[in-house]
Amino acid sequence: METLNELLGGFAAAMTWQNLIFAFIGCLLGTVIGVLPGIGPVAGVALLIPLTLNLDATGSIIMLCAIFYGTQYGGTITSVLLNTPGEAASAITTIDGYAMTKMGKAGAALTIAAVGSFVGGTIATLGLVAAAKPLGELGLLVGPPEFFALMVVGISLLVALAGKSMVKALISGALGLLISMVGIDPVAGAPRFTFGMDRLLDGVSFVAVIVGVFGLSEILSHRKDSQTPAVHAPGLRSLLPSRADMRRSTPAMARGTGIGFGLGLIPGMTGSVASLLSYGAEKKFSRHRHELGKGAVEGVAGPETANNAHANAALIPLFTLGIPASPTIAVLMGAFLQQGLTPGPTLFTEHSEIAWAIIASLFIGNLLLLLLNVPLVGLWTSILRVPPSILTALILLFMVIGAYTINFSVFDVFVMIGFGLLGLALRHLDIPLAPMVLTLVLGPLMERSLRESLEISQGDFGIFVNRPISMVLITIGVLIICSPLLKLRKPKALMEDPET
Amino acid sequence: MTRTRIAAALAAASLIALTGCGANAGAATTAANDFPKKGKSIEIVVAFAPGGAVDTAARLVQPILEKELGTNVEVVNKPGAGGQIGYTQLTSAKPDGYTIGATGSPSVVVSPLDPSRGAKYTRSSFQPLGRQVIDPAVIAVQPDSPYQTLKDLLDAAKANPKSLTASTTGLQTGEHFAMAQIQQTTGAEFAPVHFSEGASQATTAFLGKHVDVLVANVSDVNDLTKQGKARVLGVMTAERSPALPDVPTFKESGYDVEAGTVRGYSAPAGLPDAVAKKLEAALQKAIEDPAVAQKMKDLGLQTSYLSGKDYEQFWAGQEEDFKKVLPLVQKKD
Numbered sequence: 001m002e003t004l005n006e007l008l009g010g011f012a013a014a015m016t017w018q019n020l021i022f023a024f025i026g027c028l029l030g031t032v033i034g035v036l037p038g039i040g041p042v043a044g045v046a047l048l049i050p051l052t053l054n055l056d057a058t059g060s061i062i063m064l065c066a067i068f069y070g071t072q073y074g075g076t077i078t079s080v081l082l083n084t085p086g087e088a089a090s091a092i093t094t095i096d097g098y099a100m101t102k103m104g105k106a107g108a109a110l111t112i113a114a115v116g117s118f119v120g121g122t123i124a125t126l127g128l129v130a131a132a133k134p135l136g137e138l139g140l141l142v143g144p145p146e147f148f149a150l151m152v153v154g155i156s157l158l159v160a161l162a163g164k165s166m167v168k169a170l171i172s173g174a175l176g177l178l179i180s181m182v183g184i185d186p187v188a189g190a191p192r193f194t195f196g197m198d199r200l201l202d203g204v205s206f207v208a209v210i211v212g213v214f215g216l217s218e219i220l221s222h223r224k225d226s227q228t229p230a231v232h233a234p235g236l237r238s239l240l241p242s243r244a245d246m247r248r249s250t251p252a253m254a255r256g257t258g259i260g261f262g263l264g265l266i267p268g269m270t271g272s273v274a275s276l277l278s279y280g281a282e283k284k285f286s287r288h289r290h291e292l293g294k295g296a297v298e299g300v301a302g303p304e305t306a307n308n309a310h311a312n313a314a315l316i317p318l319f320t321l322g323i324p325a326s327p328t329i330a331v332l333m334g335a336f337l338q339q340g341l342t343p344g345p346t347l348f349t350e351h352s353e354i355a356w357a358i359i360a361s362l363f364i365g366n367l368l369l370l371l372l373n374v375p376l377v378g379l380w381t382s383i384l385r386v387p388p389s390i391l392t393a394l395i396l397l398f399m400v401i402g403a404y405t406i407n408f409s410v411f412d413v414f415v416m417i418g419f420g421l422l423g424l425a426l427r428h429l430d431i432p433l434a435p436m437v438l439t440l441v442l443g444p445l446m447e448r449s450l451r452e453s454l455e456i457s458q459g460d461f462g463i464f465v466n467r468p469i470s471m472v473l474i475t476i477g478v479l480i481i482c483s484p485l486l487k488l489r490k491p492k493a494l495m496e497d498p499e500t
Numbered sequence: 501m502t503r504t505r506i507a508a509a510l511a512a513a514s515l516i517a518l519t520g521c522g523a524n525a526g527a528a529t530t531a532a533n534d535f536p537k538k539g540k541s542i543e544i545v546v547a548f549a550p551g552g553a554v555d556t557a558a559r560l561v562q563p564i565l566e567k568e569l570g571t572n573v574e575v576v577n578k579p580g581a582g583g584q585i586g587y588t589q590l591t592s593a594k595p596d597g598y599t600i601g602a603t604g605s606p607s608v609v610v611s612p613l614d615p616s617r618g619a620k621y622t623r624s625s626f627q628p629l630g631r632q633v634i635d636p637a638v639i640a641v642q643p644d645s646p647y648q649t650l651k652d653l654l655d656a657a658k659a660n661p662k663s664l665t666a667s668t669t670g671l672q673t674g675e676h677f678a679m680a681q682i683q684q685t686t687g688a689e690f691a692p693v694h695f696s697e698g699a700s701q702a703t704t705a706f707l708g709k710h711v712d713v714l715v716a717n718v719s720d721v722n723d724l725t726k727q728g729k730a731r732v733l734g735v736m737t738a739e740r741s742p743a744l745p746d747v748p749t750f751k752e753s754g755y756d757v758e759a760g761t762v763r764g765y766s767a768p769a770g771l772p773d774a775v776a777k778k779l780e781a782a783l784q785k786a787i788e789d790p791a792v793a794q795k796m797k798d799l800g801l802q803t804s805y806l807s808g809k810d811y812e813q814f815w816a817g818q819e820e821d822f823k824k825v826l827p828l829v830q831k832k833d
Contacts, residue, residue, distance in 0.1 A: 143710030144693075184581040184588070186696045187671060190618050201588050202578065267704045322723060323704050330549065330577075330700075337556055340795065344723055448696065455693040456665050456710060 010356030026063040027368045030070015034086045041071040041328040057339040062361040069311045073369050076113040084215030089271035089307040091210045092279045096299025103295050106381045108241035113304040114373040120257045120309030121366040139265035144452035145463050149473035151446040156477040168431045176439030199411045208403045208416040216420025249301035256305030264313025271307040278306035318343045535775045541572030545601035547586020549579040549698040553719045558602045561786035568782035582670035583607035591621040595770035603766040610672045630783040631764035631806035635717040636737035637678035640730040650734040650753045657688035666690035666713035667702040672829050674761035675715040680828035681759050722800030743800035764811050780808050
C-alpha cells in the first residue's frame with residue numbers, strides 16, 4: 001500500500017509538463033541515436049549527459065533514462081529496414097526482421113518490435129516496483145561460477161543457432177572467439193593478437209565489427225547480385241501486423257520478457273546477451289522454429305522484448321544495491337552522482353520522491369515510445385521508397401560516420417570495412433553470422449568469469465558442479481547441446497512403435 | 501602586360517609565402533596560448549570501469565574543468581588489465597593537452613616495474629598534473645562472519661594460509677599490494693581473486709558471498725558499512741579514517757601496515773609548459789572546489805591536493821616502496 005502511494009506520488013511528479021517534455025525529448029533523441037548505426041546507448045547517453053547537467057535532478061535523470069531505452073527502440077528500425085543493426089542489442093533482429101522486410105512486412109515487424117519493447121519494458125518496471133529489493137539480492141547469488149555456467153548455456157545455444165551445418169556454425173563461433181581475444185589480456189595484462197599494433201590494444205570495436213559483418217557485407221553482396229536492398233515499399237495495409245502475427249508473437253514476447261528480466265538482474269550482463277539468448281530460445285522452443293531465419297515474427301518479437309526488459313530490469317541492481325549492472329547503466333550512474341544522488345538503498349530513504357518519480361517516468365517513457373513509434377512506423381518504412389542507389393549511398397555514409405564516431409578514429413572505419421569483406425566471404429561460404437556475434441559478445445565475459453571462478457576454487461574445476469545454481473545451468477547447457485540427438489531418436493521410435 | 505603579370509605573380513607568391521610563414525609561426529604559439537581551442541574537447545581517460553571511485557572522482561571534477569577551460573571535457577572509460585589498457589592509451593596520445601588521464605597508484609607505478617606485463621610506458625611517460633585524493637585500504641568481512649577482530653581474521657589466515665579468498669580489483673592493484681604488505685608484515689596469507697573489471701564487480705561478488713574477504717578502499721566500503729552489509733576490521737593508515745571513525749587502524753591493532761591508493765591526473769609526457777600550467781590550474785580549482793570536496797567526502801574520500809611537481813615527487817617515492825614487495829604480487833605460474 002505504501003509502495004502504491006509512493007508510486008502515485010512519483011507519477012504526480014513525473015507528470016508535470018516540464019518532466020513530460022524532458023521524457024519526450026529523451027525518447028526522441030534516444031530513438032534517433034538508436035537509428036544511427038554505430039552510436040549505441042553507451043555513447044549516446046554519455047554524449048547527451050552534458051545537455052542535462054543544468055536541469056534539476058529529477059528532470060535530468062528522467063531524460064537520460066528515456067534516451068537510454070529510446071535507443072533500444074530505435075536500434076530495431078535500421079536492423080529491420082536496412083539489415084544494419086542500429087546498436088548492438090538489435091544485431092540479432094536483422095536476421096528475421098530484414099527477411100520480413102524483403103517479404104513486404106517491414107511495417108508489421110516494426111510494430112511488433114515496438115509492442116514487444118513496450119511489453120518487456122513495462123513488465124520489467126513493474127518488477128522494479130513490486131519486488132526490487134529481494135530481486136536485487138537474487139542477482140547477487142550469481143557469482144563468477146554461475147556467471148560462467150550461464151555463458152555455457154549461451155554458447156550451447158550456438159548449436160541451436162546452427163542452422164544447416166553445425167560445423168559451419170562452430171567455425172563461425174570460433175572466429176568470434178578469436179576476434180574477441182584481440183587486445184590486452186584482461187587479467188595478466190599481456191597483449192594478445194595485436195601484431196604489435198597499438199591500435200589493437202583495446203581490441204577491435206564490437207560495433208564496428210557488427211556494422212561491417214552484417215551491414216556492409218549485406219550491401220556488398222547485393223551489389224554483386226545486382227539486386228536492390230529495398231525490395232518492396234510496404235503499403236499502408238502492411239503496417240499493421242496480422243492477427244496471426246500477433247498470436248505468434250505473444251509466447252515469444254513472454255519468453256523474451258523472462259529472459260531479459262532475469263539477465264537484467266545479473267550484474268555484468270548486457271542487452272545484447274539478452275537479445276541473443278532470446279533468439280536462441282526461439283530457435284529452440286518456438287512452435288515455428290523452422291521458419292526462424294526466413295522472416296519469422298518470433299525472431300523480432302523475442303529479442304526486441306528481451307533487450308527492453310533487460311534495459312529496465314538492469315535498473316534494479318542500480319536502484320537497490322548501487323551496482324551498475326551494464327556499461328550504459330554505469331554511465332547513468334555517473335549522471336546520478338553528478339546530481340548528488342547516490343544510487344543504492346539509501347536512494348529510497350534519502351531521496352524517495354526523486355526515486356519514485358524516476359520509476360514512474362519509466363512507465364510514461366515506455367508508453368511515449370510506443371505512441372511515438374507505432375505512428376512513425378509509416379514514416380520509417382517510407383525510407384524504403386527512396387531509390388535504392390541513393391539509399392545505399394546514405395547507408396554507407398551512416399555506417400562510416402557511425403564507425404568513426406565510436407572512438408573518433410579512422411582505424412575503426414577500416415575495421416568496419418575489413419569485417420564487411422569478411423562477412424561477404426562468410427556469406428559466400430554459407431557460414432552463418434549469428435554464432436560469430438554470439439561468441440564475440442560472450443567470449444570476454446566467459447574468459448573473465450572462468451578465471452575468477454578458478455581463482456576462487458584455487459584451480460578446482462569442481463566449483464562448477466558443486467554449487468547448485470551453476471550445476472543446474474551447466475546441466476541445461478548440456479541438455480541443449482544433446483537435445484538434437486534426442487530428437488533424432490524420437491521419430492525413429494515413433495516409426496518403430498506401430499510395427500511392434 | 502607581361503610586367504603586370506610578373507608583378508601580380510610576385511605579389512601572389514609573396515602573399516602565399518607570408519601567409520604560410522604566419523600560419524607556421526602561429527602554430528607553435530597557438531598550441532600553447534589558445535589552449536584549449538573552442539569546440540575541441542578534452543578527454544579524461546579513466547583506466548577503470550564506470551561507477552568506481554576513480555571514475556566518480558573524474559566525473560565530479562569534469563563539469564568544473566569544463567567551466568575553467570571553456571570547452572567540452574569528456575570522461576572516457578578504458579578499463580582492463582589493472583589499468584594498463586587505459587594508461588597505454590593515455591601515454592600513446594599526443595601531448596597536446598587534449599588527452600589527459602586519471603592516474604592511480606599503485607597501478608600506474610607498478611605495471612612498468614614488472615617486465616612480464618609488457619607495458620609500453622614508464623614513469624617518465626607521464627606528466628603528473630595534480631594529486632586529488634588518498635584512499636586508504638581496508639579489510640572487511642561478511643557481517644555474519646565469525647571473525648570479530650582483525651586479529652581473529654589474520655590469525656585464521658596465518659593458521660591456514662590461502663584458505664580464505666579475498667577480492668582485489670586486478671593483478672598488482674592497490675588491493676593486491678595491500679594483501680602482499682599484510683603477508684610480509686604479519687605472515688597472514690589470503691588467496692587473491694582478481695576482479696579485473698574493478699571495484700563494483702569485486703563488491704558485487706563480496707555481497708553475494710562468493711569471496712570471504714573484501715580488500716578495498718575506504719570509499720568502497722563507506723556505503724556498505726552504513727547498510728550493515730560489511731564489517732570493516734581494519735584501516736591501513738596511520739590515523740583513523742574520518743569516514744570510519746569506529747574502525748581501528750592496523751597500527752592500533754598491532755600491525756605495522758599502511759597501504760592505499762592515491763589518485764591524481766596526468767598527461768602524456770612532453771606537454772608544452774603553457775598548456776601544462778593551464779591544465780594544472782584548472783585541475784587545482786576543480787579538485788579544491790568545495791562542492792566537489794564535499795561530494796568526495798560523502799563518498800568517504802579525503803581530498804588531498806598536491807601540485808603536479810609535488811605529485812611527481814610523491815610518485816617517485818612510491819615507486820621505491822613498491823619495488824620492495826613486488827615479488828609477492830608477481831604471477832608465478
